[in-house]
Amino acid sequence: MSLKEAEARVKELESEIEQLLRHNDPNLDTDSIRHELTRARDKTLKEAYDNLTSYDRVYLARKSTRPNARDYIDALFDHFFELKGDRLAHEDASIIGGLAYFCGVPVTVIGTVKGKSLEENLTCNFGMPNPEGYRKALRLMKQAEKFKRPIITFIDTPGAYPGIAAEEHGQGEAIARNLMEMGSLTVPVIAIVIGEGGSGGALALSVANQIWMLENAVYSILSPEGFAAILWKDRSRAQEACEFMKLTAQDLYDFKIVERIFSEPRGDLCDNAQIVYKQIKRALQETLPELMHMTPKALVEQRYKKFRTIGDCSDNAM
Amino acid sequence: MEELFQQRKEKLNLFKALIRPPKPVKPKEVPTGLYTRCTDCGQDILSEELEQNLFVCPLCGAHMKLYAPKRIKMLVDEGSFREMNERLKGKNVLGFPGYNSKIDKLQRLTGLNEAVITGIGKIEGVRTAIGVMDSRFIMGSMGAVVGEKITRLVEYATRKRLPLVLFSASGGARMQEGIISLMQMAKTSNAIARHHQAGLLYISYMTHPTTGGVTASFASLGDIILAEPKCLIGFAGQRVIEQTVNQKLPEGFQRAEFMQQQGFVDRVVERKDMRSTLAFLLKFHRQEG
Numbered sequence: 001m002s003l004k005e006a007e008a009r010v011k012e013l014e015s016e017i018e019q020l021l022r023h024n025d026p027n028l029d030t031d032s033i034r035h036e037l038t039r040a041r042d043k044t045l046k047e048a049y050d051n052l053t054s055y056d057r058v059y060l061a062r063k064s065t066r067p068n069a070r071d072y073i074d075a076l077f078d079h080f081f082e083l084k085g086d087r088l089a090h091e092d093a094s095i096i097g098g099l100a101y102f103c104g105v106p107v108t109v110i111g112t113v114k115g116k117s118l119e120e121n122l123t124c125n126f127g128m129p130n131p132e133g134y135r136k137a138l139r140l141m142k143q144a145e146k147f148k149r150p151i152i153t154f155i156d157t158p159g160a161y162p163g164i165a166a167e168e169h170g171q172g173e174a175i176a177r178n179l180m181e182m183g184s185l186t187v188p189v190i191a192i193v194i195g196e197g198g199s200g201g202a203l204a205l206s207v208a209n210q211i212w213m214l215e216n217a218v219y220s221i222l223s224p225e226g227f228a229a230i231l232w233k234d235r236s237r238a239q240e241a242c243e244f245m246k247l248t249a250q251d252l253y254d255f256k257i258v259e260r261i262f263s264e265p266r267g268d269l270c271d272n273a274q275i276v277y278k279q280i281k282r283a284l285q286e287t288l289p290e291l292m293h294m295t296p297k298a299l300v301e302q303r304y305k306k307f308r309t310i311g312d313c314s315d316n317a318m
Numbered sequence: 319m320e321e322l323f324q325q326r327k328e329k330l331n332l333f334k335a336l337i338r339p340p341k342p343v344k345p346k347e348v349p350t351g352l353y354t355r356c357t358d359c360g361q362d363i364l365s366e367e368l369e370q371n372l373f374v375c376p377l378c379g380a381h382m383k384l385y386a387p388k389r390i391k392m393l394v395d396e397g398s399f400r401e402m403n404e405r406l407k408g409k410n411v412l413g414f415p416g417y418n419s420k421i422d423k424l425q426r427l428t429g430l431n432e433a434v435i436t437g438i439g440k441i442e443g444v445r446t447a448i449g450v451m452d453s454r455f456i457m458g459s460m461g462a463v464v465g466e467k468i469t470r471l472v473e474y475a476t477r478k479r480l481p482l483v484l485f486s487a488s489g490g491a492r493m494q495e496g497i498i499s500l501m502q503m504a505k506t507s508n509a510i511a512r513h514h515q516a517g518l519l520y521i522s523y524m525t526h527p528t529t530g531g532v533t534a535s536f537a538s539l540g541d542i543i544l545a546e547p548k549c550l551i552g553f554a555g556q557r558v559i560e561q562t563v564n565q566k567l568p569e570g571f572q573r574a575e576f577m578q579q580q581g582f583v584d585r586v587v588e589r590k591d592m593r594s595t596l597a598f599l600l601k602f603h604r605q606e607g
Contacts, residue, residue, distance in 0.1 A: 176538035177538070307501060
């Protein structure tokens with residue numbers, strides 16, 4: 001049973017429980033039936049979560065109820081002061097950024113934002129930035145560097161927006177510049193993938209000293225649908241593609257791209273987000289001071305090496 | 319130059335025959351016809367004439383595909399090119415079915431080890447680090463080997479204080495290597511950053527097509543960006559854009575001339591002027607000592 005099916009089953013069981021309680025039939029042993037149903041519900045949920053496929057994780061990572069970058073900023077930082085605009089052309093609401101305190105330390109936070117309703121999504125373009133968004137992010141990162149503040153980014157995006165204006169305004173150039181400039185930042189950078197890490201659009205905010213991921217977040221070269229379309233000319237084989245692509249947090253940890261994984265509770269993350277917030281807070285409390293003690297040169301060197309070593313090749317092996 | 323590539327190809331084949339049982343050699347798919355059809359105007363052109371004309375259609379001026387070995391031959395001072403890392407080998411990280419054999423087959427067909435040739439050569443006497451992508455190799459896509467070869471070239475150029483010219487021809491990151499391919503964008507861009515910081519010249523030369531993860535990394539980061547006439551330059555594919563925005567794309571969208579109008583290309587250079595243009599720029603930035 002896939003997670004989606006399990007969720008449907010859980011919903012059924014829950015409505016049965018509700019009906020049972022509402023009718024409160026005296027001829028029935030309500031308590032024991034309720035107990036049975038609850039147990040069945042928990043078992044279904046546990047089984048599904050214990051056997052999550054990569055496809056299930058993609059589904060979870062994309063869930064619209066999942067906490068978005070704004071939720072993380074609210075939960076983890078104090079006095080968030082949002083800064084807007086790329087100072088060149090536009091303000092792109094699909095990337096949010098600004099100043100905040102983390103446990104009293106001034107930091108710069110940046111994140112791609114997905115909306116939770118259609119209305120929100122129309123404003124933030126479903127979390128798909130235009131070049132202006134990446135340029136705003138870069139402006140804020142350079143500003144952080146000037147004032148020697150650590151940078152924390154939250155990544156949750158299907159990818160950079162494939163639109164006409166986006167191309168006209170240099171989507172490729174904007175991403176490329178972020179990759180290059182982020183690589184040279186003399187302050188600590190930590191990137192946290194909280195949902196969907198989609199392609200170059202995600203990479204443009206994750207050239208970091210450390211990359212962390214939530215257990216059910218994904219990070220991939222392209223959406224599974226796009227991957228299937230390119231390799232098999234068939235978008236409907238996305239599920240199959242997921243199992244191939246090695247896009248889960250564990251996969252990226254094994255590739256040594258990701259340094260930390262935060263475990264997620266069973267069921268909807270939005271119901272128990274505190275569990276994840278706490279882990280991230282602890283990790284930041286642990287790691288930020290370590291990184292802030294490093295010299296600017298050492299920070300740049302460590303970041304360079306992190307990406308330099310990805311993609312093993314052997315000489316003379318042909 | 320041509321001879322060198324031919325020799326290497328032969329050696330490669332010999333070596334492969336040693337480690338694998340010989341298979342019956344299929345005839346190449348490339349037609350060895352007297353005529354070649356122009357990909358743009360559709361006219362048949364005498365192949366020999368086309369080659370003499372640098373693979374530019376003499377009738378309509380279309381710049382047809384120019385494979386990396388030929389481009390290098392046209393570009394560098396005779397006998398000056400020394401290839402680097404020509405035997406680098408990657409891994410099938412996703413365990414993608416048929417990927418290894420696809421690479422083997424392409425290696426045999428093209429004589430290349432991957433989608434880019436890198437090395438050091440002289441252009442009108444200026445020693446230059448040169449990388450040329452070849453779109454025959456899985457659409458010139460960038461996987462670990464391409465990323466590594468380019469990074470090593472850029473790092474070498476930085477160490478030896480050499481100018482750098484990279485010719486891009488790529489569909490973007492290589493799907494078959496998943497996230498590892500994506501990370502090559504960061505790796506190459508970081509190496510370019512150090513080359514810039516050392517005060518050295520990097521010329522990005524965009525050829526057809528320059529798209530996806532290559533546009534979104536080293537190809538867009540040149541001090542000077544040149545492009546071949548009408549070559550495709552963009553991040554997202556045209557079909558994807560059309561499906562997303564549900565409207566027709568503007569005339570000339572994502573072509574070199576269009577991207578120049580948009581401010582992302584310094585000059586569109588005809589192939590006959592490639593060598594002299596690069597020579598001028600390299601000499602202009604020449605650093606003594």
